[in-house]
Amino acid sequence: MPDAVRLQLEDFSLDGEIAALRAASRRIGGIAAFLGCARDFSGGRAVTEIHFDAYETMALAELQTLRAQAISRFGLIDARLVHRLGAVHPGDDIVLIATAAEHRAPALDACHWLIDELKARAPIWKKEISPQGNAWVTPHP
Amino acid sequence: MIQVLFFGPVAERIGARQIEMDFRQGLRWQDIYGELRAHHQEAFALVSIVAVNGKRVDEQDDTPLADGAEVVFMSAFSGG
Numbered sequence: 203m204p205d206a207v208r209l210q211l212e213d214f215s216l217d218g219e220i221a222a223l224r225a226a227s228r229r230i231g232g233i234a235a236f237l238g239c240a241r242d243f244s245g246g247r248a249v250t251e252i253h254f255d256a257y258e259t260m261a262l263a264e265l266q267t268l269r270a271q272a273i274s275r276f277g278l279i280d281a282r283l284v285h286r287l288g289a290v291h292p293g294d295d296i297v298l299i300a301t302a303a304e305h306r307a308p309a310l311d312a313c314h315w316l317i318d319e320l321k322a323r324a325p326i327w328k329k330e331i332s333p334q335g336n337a338w339v340t341p342h343p
Numbered sequence: 344m345i346q347v348l349f350f351g352p353v354a355e356r357i358g359a360r361q362i363e364m365d366f367r368q369g370l371r372w373q374d375i376y377g378e379l380r381a382h383h384q385e386a387f388a389l390v391s392i393v394a395v396n397g398k399r400v401d402e403q404d405d406t407p408l409a410d411g412a413e414v415v416f417m418s419a420f421s422g423g
Contacts, residue, residue: 238423254422255351257415260397261422285422297423317423325392325415326422327351338352339421 206281207265209258211288213295219282223302226280232306234313236299242292244330244339251331252296254287261285261324268319276312278303283316285326345408347375348415349386356386366410372400375414389418 203222208214216237223233240252265283272281284298299316303309321341328339345364354360364375372395380387393400394415395408408414 255354256422257348257350257394257417260394260415263397321420321423323420324422325350325394325417325420327418328421329351338355338418341419341421 206283207262207269208284209256209262209265209287210284211286213286214284214298216295216298216300219284219298219300223280223282223300226302229304230279230302231304232309233300233302234306234309235301236297236313236317237295238297238317240290240292240294240296244332247330247332247334249292249330249332252290253329253331254285254290254296255327255329256285256287257325258287261326264324265320268316268323271319272301272312272316276301276303276308276315278308278312281312281316283320285320285324287326344411345370345375346411346413347379348413350415350417351421352418353386353389353416356389357383366408366412368407370408371405372408372414373402373405375408376416379416387416390416391419392417 269281279302281301286296299313301309301312330337345366347362349357349360396413
């Protein structure tokens with residue numbers, strides 16, 4: 203089974219990650235997931251590709267810390283975080299957060315918290331490739 | 344030697360992802376910041392986050408660097 207926290211060039215399987223969570227325990231009563239996808243527009247411009255760069259050692263360590271904090275803070279049974287690097291194209295998956303808990307509320311709350319914290323704390327940058335010109339993305343809420 | 348790393352927009356503006364700087368006793372990350380900023384003003388205009396050996400540091404952290412330390416000057420993150 204792949205690691206619960208990963209940075210990878212290749213695509214991932216939502217079904218595979220959910221199956222890995224379900225295999226962790228029979229106490230799971232709810233699984234929440236956030237799947238970030240690449241759009242073909244941004245700020246009124248067409249986007250043909252998004253390129254992700256990362257300070258990989260720090261980003262991976264930060265994602266592992268986030269997972270541990272979420273499990274403790276929300277009483278999760280398990281959580282998985284996967285982020286793509288390199289080139290992705292419109293329609294591709296970018297990031298997956300999946301959380302499992304005994305009940306829906308902590309699973310949903312933890313999922314929301316994790317994606318917000320990932321965006322603020324993981325040293326990852328994205329550059330949008332566009333016919334109108336390429337641009338590094340400025341963080342936004 | 345001190346390894347200085349750059350990523351994303353900062354690396355693009357500098358035109359490199361890594362440079363090496365000579366180690367000297369008492370050297371702090373702020374000293375490296377000042378030296379590099381003088382030569383790469385456009386790149387360092389983006390820098391808002393600094394890490395030493397994989398841990399974020401702030402302006403108050405003036406612990407001298409060890410020989411072989413890794414210092415990273417980063418812009419605001421935009422993953423996810």
